[in-house]
Amino acid sequence: MTKKQGVILYGPPASGKDTVTTALSELDSRYAQFARLKVGTGKATGYRMGTAEQLRELEAAGDVVYSNSRYGNTYVIDAPGLDAAFEAGVPVVHLGQAAGVQALVDGYPASWSVVLLWCPREVTEQRSARRGDSDTTARLAAWDATREDLDAHPGRVWDLTVDTTTSGPQDSARLIDQLLAQRAGAATA
Numbered sequence: 001m002t003k004k005q006g007v008i009l010y011g012p013p014a015s016g017k018d019t020v021t022t023a024l025s026e027l028d029s030r031y032a033q034f035a036r037l038k039v040g041t042g043k044a045t046g047y048r049m050g051t052a053e054q055l056r057e058l059e060a061a062g063d064v065v066y067s068n069s070r071y072g073n074t075y076v077i078d079a080p081g082l083d084a085a086f087e088a089g090v091p092v093v094h095l096g097q098a099a100g101v102q103a104l105v106d107g108y109p110a111s112w113s114v115v116l117l118w119c120p121r122e123v124t125e126q127r128s129a130r131r132g133d134s135d136t137t138a139r140l141a142a143w144d145a146t147r148e149d150l151d152a153h154p155g156r157v158w159d160l161t162v163d164t165t166t167s168g169p170q171d172s173a174r175l176i177d178q179l180l181a182q183r184a185g186a187a188t189a
Contacts, residue, residue: 005090009117013140016172021092023169039055055076113176115161124143
């Protein structure tokens with residue numbers, strides 16, 4: 001039996017996680033962004049909006065794989081949500097913290113392909129402004145935190161690294177799809 005496959009896209013804000021995920025789902029409908037549980041306010045698209053009570057229940061059941069707070073909200077990767085995502089296809093999980101990558105790889109059994117999407121700080125600033133973010137300053141602070149995170153984990157080996165200033169979304173998606181195909185082939189060999 002082939003182990004279930006998932007993709008982790010790690011990178012700073014505006015590095016292309018949403019855009020590359022869209023290109024992946026256009027390439028193959030099995031790919032779908034994992035909708036993290038979001039406890040808080042603001043943008044709801046791409047999230048399962050939840051309550052503090054739901055978060056407490058997940059924590060009590062031991063079903064929180066990883067959670068972090070940013071932009072005044074709490075974002076949760078939960079085991080029941082991942083179970084449902086794997087039943088539907090190949091989940092694509094967006095993360096901006098190395099600790100989250102490690103927690104997911106260690107805390108949820110699957111064949112995870114970990115992809116570093118990267119862009120320079122000034123590109124994050126330009127992309128954030130172009131898309132009309134009202135919190136570009138906070139996104140730049142998150143970019144800085146991601147850079148510090150990478151510097152603090154210099155031994156982290158990525159399955160694939162993509163510079164989204166030189167690789168377009170469709171090319172990035174093809175590279176990720178090829179990586180998963182290679183890993184699936186190696187697992188069955």
